[in-house]
Amino acid sequence: MQHGKYRFIAGFLLVPLAVYGIFVISPFVQAIYYSFTNWTGLSGDFRVTGLENYQRLWHDEVFWKAVGHNVLLLLLLPLLTLGLGLFFAFMLNVGGRRRKNAAVAGVRGSGVYKIIYFFPQVLSLAIVALLFQFAYNPNSGAINSFLSAIGLDSVKPDWLGDPKLALWCVTAVMVWSNVGFYVVLFSAGMASIPKDFYEAALLDGANRLQTFFRITLPLLWDTVQTGWVYMGIMALDGFAFIQIMTMGPGGPDYSTELLSYYLYTKAFRDGQAGYATTVGVALLIVTMIFAGIVMKLGRRERLEF
Amino acid sequence: MSVSTETEAPQTGRPVIDSPRGRLGSEGRVLNVFSHGVLVIWGLMVTMPLLWAVMSAFKTDNEIFTSPWSLPKSLRFDAWRRAWTTAHMSEYFLNSLIVVAGSLAGTMLLGAMAAYVLARFDFPGNRLIYFLFIGGMSFPVILALVPLFFVMKNMELLNTYPGLILVYIAYSLPFTVFFLTGFFRTLPTEVAEAALIDGASHSRTFFQVMLPMAKPGLISVGTFNFLGQWNQYLLPTVLNVGDEHKRLLPQGLVALAASQQYKGDWSGLFAGLVMAMLPVLGAYVVFQRQVQAGLTAGSLK
Numbered sequence: 369m370q371h372g373k374y375r376f377i378a379g380f381l382l383v384p385l386a387v388y389g390i391f392v393i394s395p396f397v398q399a400i401y402y403s404f405t406n407w408t409g410l411s412g413d414f415r416v417t418g419l420e421n422y423q424r425l426w427h428d429e430v431f432w433k434a435v436g437h438n439v440l441l442l443l444l445l446p447l448l449t450l451g452l453g454l455f456f457a458f459m460l461n462v463g464g465r466r467r468k469n470a471a472v473a474g475v476r477g478s479g480v481y482k483i484i485y486f487f488p489q490v491l492s493l494a495i496v497a498l499l500f501q502f503a504y505n506p507n508s509g510a511i512n513s514f515l516s517a518i519g520l521d522s523v524k525p526d527w528l529g530d531p532k533l534a535l536w537c538v539t540a541v542m543v544w545s546n547v548g549f550y551v552v553l554f555s556a557g558m559a560s561i562p563k564d565f566y567e568a569a570l571l572d573g574a575n576r577l578q579t580f581f582r583i584t585l586p587l588l589w590d591t592v593q594t595g596w597v598y599m600g601i602m603a604l605d606g607f608a609f610i611q612i613m614t615m616g617p618g619g620p621d622y623s624t625e626l627l628s629y630y631l632y633t634k635a636f637r638d639g640q641a642g643y644a645t646t647v648g649v650a651l652l653i654v655t656m657i658f659a660g661i662v663m664k665l666g667r668r669e670r671l672e673f
Numbered sequence: 674m675s676v677s678t679e680t681e682a683p684q685t686g687r688p689v690i691d692s693p694r695g696r697l698g699s700e701g702r703v704l705n706v707f708s709h710g711v712l713v714i715w716g717l718m719v720t721m722p723l724l725w726a727v728m729s730a731f732k733t734d735n736e737i738f739t740s741p742w743s744l745p746k747s748l749r750f751d752a753w754r755r756a757w758t759t760a761h762m763s764e765y766f767l768n769s770l771i772v773v774a775g776s777l778a779g780t781m782l783l784g785a786m787a788a789y790v791l792a793r794f795d796f797p798g799n800r801l802i803y804f805l806f807i808g809g810m811s812f813p814v815i816l817a818l819v820p821l822f823f824v825m826k827n828m829e830l831l832n833t834y835p836g837l838i839l840v841y842i843a844y845s846l847p848f849t850v851f852f853l854t855g856f857f858r859t860l861p862t863e864v865a866e867a868a869l870i871d872g873a874s875h876s877r878t879f880f881q882v883m884l885p886m887a888k889p890g891l892i893s894v895g896t897f898n899f900l901g902q903w904n905q906y907l908l909p910t911v912l913n914v915g916d917e918h919k920r921l922l923p924q925g926l927v928a929l930a931a932s933q934q935y936k937g938d939w940s941g942l943f944a945g946l947v948m949a950m951l952p953v954l955g956a957y958v959v960f961q962r963q964v965q966a967g968l969t970a971g972s973l974k
Binding site: 507 | 702704705707708709711712715716718719720721722723725726729737738741742783784786787789790794796802805806809811812813814815816817818819820821822823824839840842843844846847850874875876879900903904905906907910911922923924926927930939942943946949950953954957958961964965968969972
């Protein structure tokens with residue numbers, strides 16, 4: 369029996385572990401090793417160069433530009449996306465006309481709103497990025513022609529072509545495509561908060577804004593924190609948006625360069641695989657710092673209800 | 674939890690003894706109008722770009738440029754035909770179907786096997802293996818991409834479907850194992866024990882007793898993986914670059930955009946985009962409950 373048990377365990381774990389080890393673990397470990405080499409990726413011979421890549425990284429202006437953009441996204445993207453998600457979810461669940469015997473109620477048709485808001489979430493990032501690449505087109509795109517239709521003919525920004533605007537355009541699209549997910553997620557969380565809490569607070573004279581900050585947000589905190597981590601990971605990637613939407617390498621004047629895209633161009637366009645993995649290690653470090661901060665800041669007493 | 678008990682200063686000269694019901698009633702009505710207003714605006718912001726793309730797919734190139742927001746003059750399907758045949762969209766659909774069918778089946782089988790063993794059996798190294806899988810959820814995939822490219826090349830799996838399928842499985846395992854381990858732990862142990870006492874082997878117990886019991890969890894994580902793999906863009910962009918006829922849908926669409934923009938075939942391009950977009954949206958509307966539950970499953974406690 370015991371013998372059969374271990375054979376069973378080994379049999380069931382062998383294939384998943386092998387696949388995972390070969391295609392996920394080993395590339396990660398190799399990446400760290402390659403970051404200390406001058407490997408081009410084109411030929412098999414390379415040598416270990418120690419910290420040379422890291423020194424070069426330290427003086428690489430484009431790299432620091434990319435870090436700056438990634439950090440900006442890291443701050444903005446979760447704030448905007450989760451903020452809008454919470455706002456709409458609160459409107460859906462508490463913003464409705466009061467019905468009999470209920471202090472708070474959801475708006476009519478909240479199911480329909482949730483279905484529609486979720487649309488972008490089921491689409492491929494490639495589709496979303498392409499759609500907005502067309503929509504931002506300064507001449508025939510949806511946005512500028514909408515602006516001239518409502519009489520704002522003189523305002524015709526170049527959107528993705530303008531180095532000052534390009535990164536904001538990309539950020540807006542990332543927010544657009546993710547808000548719906550958090551509306552649905554937070555709605556599910558809000559629906560499980562007992563209505564009595566709101567009833568009691570409102571009878572005690574609290575207004576809706578106070579109920580949001582004193583009841584809803586504290587009880588949803590765990591979910592918000594999870595969302596923060598997800599959006600952070602999204603902000604640190606952003607590859608598809610940059611590669612598809614913005615022109616040239618990393619947008620006009622590197623204005624939308626992100627670490628992920630910089631890594632990709634170094635490895636697969638410039639033949640600097642070793643240096644590319646160094647960029648990747650830097651990305652890993654940023655990711656770990658971010659995760660550490662979220663864990664530290666987010667630690668709160670868990671509220672059971 | 675403490676709730677502030679201050680009330681706002683009364684704004685009229687009326688006595689402060691305002692019945693809470695009445696006050697809440699009027700506040701509720703104002704709020705209701707405001708919330709519907711805000712919600713409709715965001716609804717429009719989500720749907721208008723999608724509708725604009727659908728309308729453009731039926732227009733001539735000239736209409737797209739001169740009147741982007743008006744309805745198409747007639748329902749023209751020749752752009753759709755061009756996208757489907759000459760721009761190879763039909764091939765891309767088929768390629769995506771083949772790869773995702775293989776990778777989804779593989780992910781579910783391997784993920785469920787590993788998760789079951791990790792959730793139900795005590796053995797040395799259990800925790801280590803579990804955290805090895807979970808760790809994969811938080812690392813940036815792109816870091817592994819450069820060495821992965823050469824791993825695939827050396828194994829002669831680069832630009833092949835079996836190679837892509839294996840990679841899709843490998844990168845879907847962390848979340849699948851995480852989710853299903855949690856799910857198997859919540860299932861009662863008695864049924865499996867009864868089956869073992871009745872003489873079923875461990876693997877038979879797994880396939881005939883535990884898997885059917887885990888169906889709700891499998892559906893959730895299956896939906897999650899299907900969408901993730903169907904929409905995957907980064908992995909094929911790097912690992913499937915040889916033959917243009919082997920491109921997967923999102924990848925093919927981006928390549929199509931590059932070539933059609935060059936040719937100036939905008940309506941064909943929009944038709945291709947909408948063609949890729951509508952099946953997923955349609956399936957989502959039909960199964961929206963399952964899809965929403967599946968995609969948010971991992972984020973709820």
